[in-house]
């Protein structure tokens with residue numbers, strides 16, 4: 001894939017103060033290169049849900065943003081664990097293991113992954129105790 | 143309905159900029175929740191004319207609105223934003239009001255005024 005734009009970010013576990021900053025930057029970066037508001041909103045929603053998952057469920061992680069020559073947007077969220085034991089359950093709307101603290105911040109509805117799946121054009125998730133990798137593609141009409 | 147009429151119906155006070163352009167902005171529907179993932183899953187269009195009503199008073203509410211392009215939040219049960227959150231809302235161009243009414247009463251009042259849910 002020839003990327004016309006590449007960015008990497010680090011997300012820190014339990015860092016509620018900065019939660020959302022990465023997605024905010026991704027949204028404004030993509031806005032600048034002319035992604036339409038409707039597609040942009042889908043990307044922002046998926047990115048934010050994924051970023052929050054790294055903060056509240058994983059030991060933090062990395063986010064990779066790439067834009068292809070055709071305008072497709074690629075997002076990868078990679079964390080070093082603890083992994084998702086049962087992916088099928090995790091993808092079921094309403095299923096959540098979120099902590100009290102995460103719930104207090106407005107999360108833990110068990111809607112994140114189903115929602116990410118709904119708004120993305122390609123959704124791929126792999127998980128083991130060594131970590132979870134979520135890869136998303138958004139194709140924007142150009 | 144104009145933002146000003148919504149504020150009046152809820153006896154709400156502004157926490158952020160509240161100029162005439164903000165007061166005159168028209169809103170058509172309301173989404174009420176304390177769960178940000180619900181808002182992220184449900185609000186899909188017309189975000190410019192959607193009011194977010196919530197009891198969740200922290201910066202994640204603002205981030206959620208930012209991702210969705212929602213521009214108007216009413217905090218219920220007399221909750222207030224901390225100063226740094228107010229600053230953040232201003233920078234994002236999000237208008238925030240606070241009302242003493244509970245979620246149920248606030249929803250009821252707006253419904254009576256003719257505002258519907260996001261699916262009409």
Ligand SMILES: Nc1ncnc2c1ncn2[C@@H]1O[C@H](COP(=O)(O)OP(=O)(O)OP(=O)(O)O)[C@@H](O)[C@H]1O
Pocket residue numbers: 049053054057058079081082083084090091095096097098106107108109110111112113114132179180
């Ligand atoms: N990166 C991750 N690492 C480990 N577990 C995860 C990760 N992402 C999700 N999970 C697990 O999958 C479950 C479902 O995730 P999902 O995002 O759908 O809901 P949630 O985060 O619990 O609540 P919401 O997203 O509605 O705030 C989580 O409760 C958690 O157990």
Ligand SMILES: [Mg+2]
Pocket residue numbers: 049052053107108111112113
């Ligand atoms: Mg989640």
